[in-house]
Amino acid sequence: MRAQFVELAAEGFEERESAEGLELAAYGEAAERVRAAFPAARVTEVEAGWEDRWRRFHRGVAVGPVWVGPPWERPPAGTLAVEIDPGRAFGTGAHPTTRLCLELLIGLPRGSLLDIGCGSGVLAIAAARLGFGPVVAVDMEDAAVAATRANALANGAAVDVRRLDALADELPRAEIAVANIALDVIQALVPRMAAEWLVTSGYLVGESPRADGVRLLERRELDGWAGELYARS
Numbered sequence: 625m626r627a628q629f630v631e632l633a634a635e636g637f638e639e640r641e642s643a644e645g646l647e648l649a650a651y652g653e654a655a656e657r658v659r660a661a662f663p664a665a666r667v668t669e670v671e672a673g674w675e676d677r678w679r680r681f682h683r684g685v686a687v688g689p690v691w692v693g694p695p696w697e698r699p700p701a702g703t704l705a706v707e708i709d710p711g712r713a714f715g716t717g718a719h720p721t722t723r724l725c726l727e728l729l730i731g732l733p734r735g736s737l738l739d740i741g742c743g744s745g746v747l748a749i750a751a752a753r754l755g756f757g758p759v760v761a762v763d764m765e766d767a768a769v770a771a772t773r774a775n776a777l778a779n780g781a782a783v784d785v786r787r788l789d790a791l792a793d794e795l796p797r798a799e800i801a802v803a804n805i806a807l808d809v810i811q812a813l814v815p816r817m818a819a820e821w822l823v824t825s826g827y828l829v830g831e832s833p834r835a836d837g838v839r840l841l842e843r844r845e846l847d848g849w850a851g852e853l854y855a856r857s
Contacts, residue, residue, distance in 0.1 A: 724851025
């Protein structure tokens with residue numbers, strides 16, 4: 625249920641303790657989506673200025689040499705900063721699945737990289753900052769393509785952003801592919817990719833892709849989510 629709530633309120637939500645247990649609160653359009661998915665959810669009025677409260681819940685995170693966070697925070701000195709404005713559709717990249725993918729990418733030899741389902745572009749941009757290249761980012765959603773292009777430009781990162789359906793269109797070739805997306809999509813993608821290395825996340829610790837032609841090299845877990853590194857068999 626929590627994972628579904630996070631998806632519905634990706635632009636920001638509040639997590640707080642109450643006498644009844646843990647409460648998750650969403651605002652604005654996100655609240656309407658949550659209410660539609662969970663009809664029993666409680667609706668309350670909020671004080672003026674709620675529109676900016678979500679900023680307090682987008683905090684920068686450091687993953688190895690990379691810092692990912694919103695533009696209103698100052699990155700620590702000496703880090704490779706990736707500034708992502710969450711806007712109305714995407715987070716800043718602090719989600720555990722993003723962090724797991726970054727951890728696994730950092731340890732890989734540098735080479736060409738394909739980010740499948742790029743969203744805000746944080747993984748593609750971070751990869752470019754880390755020295756991977758050329759970097760191609762693809763997504764089937766126009767909003768994701770626009771967001772990745774804007775974020776890449778804002779970060780001065782060389783990322784080739786393309787709109788395509790990864791399950792139907794021909795995928796660009798790369799030495800490394802990263803897919804932080806739904807588990808069933810990852811499983812369908814594996815036979816279509818020729819990458820030597822595959823970094824995956826987007827699923828819970830009790831799950832793992834089932835696919836032929838790859839072998840698991842490393843698995844990491846964080847806050848109930850899993851990330852894995854595969855190599856071609």
